[in-house]
Amino acid sequence: MKNREDYIPIPAKVVALRDETLDVLTLQIKPDEKVTFRPGQFFLLSVFNAGESAFAFSNDSGDIECSVKCCGLNTQAIHRLAIGDFVGVRGPYGNSFLDFIKGKKDIYLVAGGIGTAPIRSLLQHILANRNKFGKVTLLMGARTPADLPYMDELMALRKNKKAKVDVILTVDTQPEEGWKENVGFVPVILDKIKPKTKNSLVFVCGPPIMIKFCADTLSKKGFKGDQIISTLENRMQCGIGKCGRCNIGPVYVCKCGPVFTYDDIKKMPKDM
Amino acid sequence: MKIIVDKKGLLKFIDSIRKKYRLIAPVQKDEGLFFDAVSNTSKIVFDYINPKNTAKEFFFPIKDPILRYDSDSIEEVKKSKENIAIFGIRPCDARALSVMDKVFNWDTKDGLYDNRRKNALLIGFGCNKAGDHCFCTSFGYGPHESKDVDVMVYQLGKDEFMVLGVSKRGVGCVVSGKKASPVHESRRKELEKGIVFKKKMDVDKVYKKLDTVFDSDYWTGASFHCIGCGTCTFLCPSCHCFCMSDERNIRYRIWDSCQFACFTKHTSGHNPRPTQRERYRQRVYHKFSYYKKNFGEHLCVGCGRCTLHCPMKVDIFSIANGTLDINEK
Numbered sequence A: 001m002k003n004r005e006d007y008i009p010i011p012a013k014v015v016a017l018r019d020e021t022l023d024v025l026t027l028q029i030k031p032d033e034k035v036t037f038r039p040g041q042f043f044l045l046s047v048f049n050a051g052e053s054a055f056a057f058s059n060d061s062g063d064i065e066c067s068v069k070c071c072g073l074n075t076q077a078i079h080r081l082a083i084g085d086f087v088g089v090r091g092p093y094g095n096s097f098l099d100f101i102k103g104k105k106d107i108y109l110v111a112g113g114i115g116t117a118p119i120r121s122l123l124q125h126i127l128a129n130r131n132k133f134g135k136v137t138l139l140m141g142a143r144t145p146a147d148l149p150y151m152d153e154l155m156a157l158r159k160n161k162k163a164k165v166d167v168i169l170t171v172d173t174q175p176e177e178g179w180k181e182n183v184g185f186v187p188v189i190l191d192k193i194k195p196k197t198k199n200s201l202v203f204v205c206g207p208p209i210m211i212k213f214c215a216d217t218l219s220k221k222g223f224k225g226d227q228i229i230s231t232l233e234n235r236m237q238c239g240i241g242k243c244g245r246c247n248i249g250p251v252y253v254c255k256c257g258p259v260f261t262y263d264d265i266k267k268m269p270k271d272m
Numbered sequence B: 001m002k003i004i005v006d007k008k009g010l011l012k013f014i015d016s017i018r019k020k021y022r023l024i025a026p027v028q029k030d031e032g033l034f035f036d037a038v039s040n041t042s043k044i045v046f047d048y049i050n051p052k053n054t055a056k057e058f059f060f061p062i063k064d065p066i067l068r069y070d071s072d073s074i075e076e077v078k079k080s081k082e083n084i085a086i087f088g089i090r091p092c093d094a095r096a097l098s099v100m101d102k103v104f105n106w107d108t109k110d111g112l113y114d115n116r117r118k119n120a121l122l123i124g125f126g127c128n129k130a131g132d133h134c135f136c137t138s139f140g141y142g143p144h145e146s147k148d149v150d151v152m153v154y155q156l157g158k159d160e161f162m163v164l165g166v167s168k169r170g171v172g173c174v175v176s177g178k179k180a181s182p183v184h185e186s187r188r189k190e191l192e193k194g195i196v197f198k199k200k201m202d203v204d205k206v207y208k209k210l211d212t213v214f215d216s217d218y219w220t221g222a223s224f225h226c227i228g229c230g231t232c233t234f235l236c237p238s239c240h241c242f243c244m245s246d247e248r249n250i251r252y253r254i255w256d257s258c259q260f261a262c263f264t265k266h267t268s269g270h271n272p273r274p275t276q277r278e279r280y281r282q283r284v285y286h287k288f289s290y291y292k293k294n295f296g297e298h299l300c301v302g303c304g305r306c307t308l309h310c311p312m313k314v315d316i317f318s319i320a321n322g323t324l325d326i327n328e329k
């Protein structure tokens, strides 16, 4: 990455769009200069005249992909983008999930809602380097079946015997019909699948409340704080430790994170 | 080299600076004393504690264009070639700039700020009296500190000033004059010693104490009168928080404030700092704890402006110092 000063984004074009759910859109973006990034890192996406927002990379390499939940001014503008539209990207910023993986580990990927985006990036990395990892389990949950992103990919992954990824899906409440997967909140299902502590790491991304209950469940099962790895998504503006917005105590999430172990998170002041 | 000049000589020196720099100095306006551009040096005010605004806005403007965009291009806003000189900056404001340099150069450089900083000339003006809310000496420097400026000026008598070049650039622009003698230097020391401060805090003790009182009820009472107007942050010489905004093909960086309710509000609606208790606490911690943890220096320089101009008379000195009296476990 060129060391960009002055908050100047790299010009980029939207090259593909895919609706994941009613309110989540996946974008593929081609920047004028190559951007290389690692799972867990984030970038700032500019839609000019609207503004700039932070998003996790949702893929592992190549053009930038991100999945955006429509919820505010910028994200609405992003959802109105068409293929060929002009945008800007800044990044990559922050640390990576990979910084926390030492040696060959069994991996549990636990994702809720839009938290699935950074997990997808890590999953792609694992698939591309499958022999460097042990057993891989993906647990993904959402409110309803219609809120589960990346369904086509996950169904294909399940069928792909070579990938050797156990895909577990759940929704919060029993849907009317046709649902053959789990029903129940993510932490409950996580408890049920009996994750093994030995030589394993759990990556949990999702709403703060889900992260908390998953961490509680895992701690009860004997997982140590440094085996549970998560991301914090504080409101950000600059992404480079200057605008003073994203700190929890002395920790600037944009610079020291966004990936933290549960041990790190527990040590932070209650300013979350 | 230290030289002695009368007021006429000092004004002549300041005027000579104008050839190479845009001159900023304290001037009287309807709303009070302000740092502002000066074209006539006779307008410069010499008798003041501190202007209302601070020197930071000349390096980190309230609203600073970052880039221009249109439907298919992004263009950097050209950096200004104009260099500024600030006359009359007090040691506290000068120190605030040195302190802010650290965050604006934290791994990534902030070119907007750095560019103005590196080309500027700071002409400090030592204080001969302290304001009611000044507490600079708490931070290990004082009203005659010269290390953060290029040229330092002290007023030794009604019509007698001592001018000293500090940095290389500063030494280069001090014109020759009558050399100062040890008598002048001891006169300066006397004046410095004679300054009476009403406030002094043990900032190291406060720093340690803050590690233990984050969850205290103290913050509810301490922030009770704060209405979250943000005045304190905007008038602070070292508050550096900002947001960005796109307006008619220009993206600006604009001062923001941790005292505003939506500063940290997540798009989900969740706010890590939901009330003024958390927001004011953040300000105190940022000034007296966090910044030092990250950069080795406190982010407060003790200029007293936030207390002086707060509409609710919220006093950061008493609040930070008051943590030392918290007796809970």
Ligand SMILES: Cc1cc2nc3c(=O)[nH]c(=O)nc-3n(C[C@H](O)[C@H](O)[C@H](O)COP(=O)(O)OP(=O)(O)OC[C@H]3O[C@@H](n4cnc5c(N)ncnc54)[C@H](O)[C@@H]3O)c2cc1C
Residues within 6 Å of the ligand: A042, A052, A053, A054, A055, A056, A057, A066, A067, A068, A069, A070, A071, A072, A073, A074, A075, A076, A114, A117, A118, A232, A233, A234, A235, A236, A258, B265, B266, B267, B268, B269
């Ligand atoms: C490191 C990091 C990674 C992230 N990764 C992702 C990701 O992969 N995918 C993703 O989707 N998000 C991600 N986010 C969150 C994303 O940055 C925010 O959702 C986005 O910035 C929201 O911007 P906005 O302009 O749409 O919201 P804003 O308009 O800025 O919202 C600001 C506030 O205004 C309110 N508001 C604004 N508009 C409305 C409205 N129309 N109705 C109700 N309230 C409104 C919101 O409640 C919010 O509190 C990430 C954040 C971080 C920090």
Ligand code: SF4
Residues within 6 Å of the ligand: B225, B226, B227, B228, B229, B230, B231, B232, B233, B259, B306, B309, B310, B311, B312, B313, B314
């Ligand atoms: S402390 Fe005073 S100046 Fe600062 S936000 Fe509160 S009321 Fe406004």
Ligand code: SF4
Residues within 6 Å of the ligand: B232, B235, B236, B237, B238, B239, B287, B299, B300, B301, B302, B303, B304, B305, B306, B307, B316
């Ligand atoms: S916090 Fe208050 S006293 Fe400290 S530097 Fe800022 S304005 Fe001055």
Ligand code: FES
Residues within 6 Å of the ligand: A235, A236, A237, A238, A239, A240, A241, A242, A243, A244, A245, A246, A247, A252, A253, A254, A255
């Ligand atoms: S996003 Fe600006 S300091 Fe972290």
